[in-house]
Amino acid sequence: MTLGLRYTSQLDLLPFGQLSIEEQENPQHWQTRLSDICSGLQQLKASGRYQWILIDLPRDASQITHQLLSLCDHSLAIVNVDANCHIRLHQQALPDGAHILINDFRIGSQVQDDIYQLWLQSQRRLLPMLIHRDEAMAECLAAKQPVGEYRSDALAAEEILTLANWCLLNYSGLKTPVGSAS
Secondary structure, eight states: OOOSEEEETTEEEOOOOOOOHHHHHOTHHHHHHHHHHHHHHHHHHHHTOOSOOOOOOOSSOOHHHHHHHTTOSOOEEEEESSHHHHHHHHHSOOOTTOEEEEEEEOTTOHHHHHHHHHHHHHOTTEEEEEEEOOHHHHHHHHHTSOHHHHOTTSHHHHHHHHHHHHHHHHHSOOOSOTTSOO
């Protein structure tokens, strides 16, 4: 049985899966598996086979999140511009060195614009780009394809490419953005 999926020759996916209710309530049931996952992740990093390993984690205080987050070189906190996220950004500590990425930003929303303007003044770790609400995201999820492949002309695809270039420039030391003439 193969756990990983090869999407292209340069992109492999390893879905996290889902914890059962018993596993959620009794961490000792998955602690051994978590240790194996952490070991495997360290081996992948050490192998040099992958330039980037992206891990999608829930933002909670669970042991599994903390252990996996401790193995990450960098982290992005993905937030929506709403009152709930605004309160949480001031109540919960972000991981050390984490940056904040705004997702699902709606053009024309006065509430979002007001909170965003406030964040521009108060959130020092806010990334210089955001991801707008875009119907192309829902379409690509339904088609089970990345937005840049399914709808490369979409605003979200362009913004995600901008995010990827920012990550390359700021997290890997690469001096020339992806897609630029060299």
